[in-house]
Amino acid sequence: MPRLNLQFLRSAAPIILGAGLFALGLYALYHLLKPVNPADVAAQIRATPMGALAAALGATAIGYVALIFYDWFGLRFIGKTLDRGIVALGGFLGYAFGNTIGVSVISGGAVRYRIYSAVGLNVFEVAAVSGYIAAALGTGLTLVGISALAVHPGAVGAWLPYAPSTIQIVAAGITAVSVALIAWMSVSQRSLSIRGHELHLPPPADLAGQLVVTLIDIAAASFALWVLLPAGKPDYATFVAVYAAATMIGVLSHVPGGIGVFETVVIGTLPASVPVGDAAAALLLFRLVYYLVPFALAFLLVALNEIRLASGFGSRLLARAPALQPAFATLHGFSPGLVATVAFGFGAWLLLITMLPSMRAEAMAEGDLVGVLLLEGGTLASAIAGVALIIVSHGLARRVSSAWWFAIGALLAGAVASLLNDFGFENAAFLMAGALLLLPFRKAFDRPGRLTAGVFDARWFATVIGVGVAAAAFFFFVHKAVPYSNDLWSEFSHDSNTPRALRAGLAATALMFFFGIYLLTRPIRRKPPEEARPEVMSLAAVLCDMSEDPQAWLSQTGDKRFLFSETGHAFIMYAVRGGSWIALGDPVGDRAEFEALVWSFADQAVRSNARPVFYEVSARNLGLWVELGLTLHKVGEEAVVRLPEFSLAGGRFKTMRAAMNKRQRDGYEFTMLTSPHTPELTAELRAISDAWLGGKTGREKGFSVGRFDPDYLALFDISVVRKDGRIVAxxxxxxxxSGAHLAVDLMRYLPEEASGLMEYMFLSLIEHYKAKGALEFSLGTAPLSGLSDRSVARSWNRFGRLIYRHGGAFYNFEGLRTFKQKFQPDWRPRYLALPPNVSPMRVMGDVALLIAGSARGLIGK
Incomplete structure (x- = not known):
């Protein structure tokens, strides 16, 4: 099988597995609930004592407080200390959103990154905290569940083909070995290597504290469900084992919130004395209390922050808590994704309520044609509004302004449809409240664009299919007592609830089907991007002149195109090769406009049926690529000399110092020439460049490096080395x-002068700019250096290391790194950011051809 297909299967496997488990969970749940009357479930929910609801809410509050301590211990583990308010905010929002949206380590991690990065943590530190939390939660749930089975083996005995005594012995053995191993690793502070990954545990005091937090977390969450269960439920200690097992299986399924999977395990393991309908009612209430109530509070918090930004009143309140101001400033960035999630949820809700029998029919007179038409129209409108909200949620995630207006309209239309459908004042009020809650977020949607533009990834499609399957299962559950007949499609009357739901489902399915066909068959627009014109390059040069990144000047080589932000205060330089739009380095200009600019670049590339690629980006803006959903692959390291600390004195540079002194004695002289440069100088430099190229493989390179062009070189100071008055390099x-940051670009020398000449020039440049007070001098990037050499590394890393070690026929990568290492630089990573499921080898092929100019340019003239 081709490598690309294998890579696609690996990336799609978690999605396929999650969708399969979700479908199996719904199938099992449907069979468990087959004898249950939906009306009985609703009646049981209404009959739930207020005391039980209050206890569940109290347990939920305790559980979320305990969850916040996972963040606190994770920060301690990496040696970071943050303000308690920051930790509480990041932890609560991370769990409130992550638990509901699903794949908490990713969705919750993205929330934490925004908040914690605002107070100084970088992306790797936030990833370490998120990884610690995921490991602590997973290990805690597993150990508590297994240890509970050791005490109460009958909790899941009906699901396992083993005797209770066997389950008890095995569970006790696993618990004892696991606890002993964890305790030994913690006390000895030794690490455990598993397939190349080093596992390290916190010290005993922190581990004990983490254990207490884990127990409180699981105890509170399981109690919130247990207290809602009806009479006949198992004792609380036994139920903890059931809850831990169900939660763990739900987490492993990667289904958002474990919906369907969690319920199936709980209902299947409860005693026969617990009515299935009552258990279903308790589980539904638990979902509302433990997941949706915290999510609603978090959503309200972000909405209030949007109101604060609009009014300014809250800013005066935050002035009393200065430590929280940076974190609250980041909440605005949550708005697009959060509103998209809420819109998607409302869409799913509208689809589900169209499956319910209409209550208005009982109040309608026989032959009331107007009433029947309104009822039919309301049901169809609810289904269409629900599908519209699901479709437009993708546009909301991309901050498209028209998507926000469309979502408001769909919610209002759904509210009206609910009133027409069954006098559902509660549903209508719920949808109206949703529209009102979206109003404060208007400023978060500031990007023009079509509602359906952009990439609809596999996870989005899988989620949509999941909603469709859930709606179908709900329909069969609610209308299971009605025998199917073809006449159901054409029956119109005041009591035709099932036909009405069938037609609504058909309308929703047809809308989704035709939308999918549209996405698959819409014409490919390959509008070629405009080549760089002199006036455009001049605008870019103005921003380069104000930038603190010297690499921005590579925009003036003449082989790039430009995408400017709407205000013109930032730009991306890029070129097109094959199916890739390849941007070079980080955006240039006003950092506040970078996020909107990279989104615009990605959208335009996708609309042209191309891959958006960012080549040699630095670690300064990693959050941008995470927000864009791109994956990062290391492509090398930049050698940067810190000038204030650099000195030729001492033993480290003894050999280099001697070589430099020898060059000076041999008559070599270093000089800096400022622009403008004379035609005579340019001609002399061209002769050196031609001689240098004559001894190299390939043609003049471009894109990521400067090229010999008189107009380009006229923009810069040029350092020269002379011997006997003649320029040799x-x-x-x-x-x-500011002149504080510098980088060497085009380097050329006469082939006969190669030995030690570049070393002499670099040392002269370093000493020259150090004397002028500069801070950093970049020696350029060492391609493919610093890649992982482990056997478990990505295929790109393995391939890159192979080229790095044995690619001397094309380029002396290892020799270049060794040469630059002589100057004891800081090695700073450079990355390739590209869409998921795109092979980095394929993209790097486009990059290599772009730099070389052609395939012939890679190997010869």
């Missing part, structure tokens, strides 16, 4: 606005 220098 030169290099142009890229400089930031």
């Amino acid at each position: 030169f290099a142009n220098i890229l400089a930031s606005k």
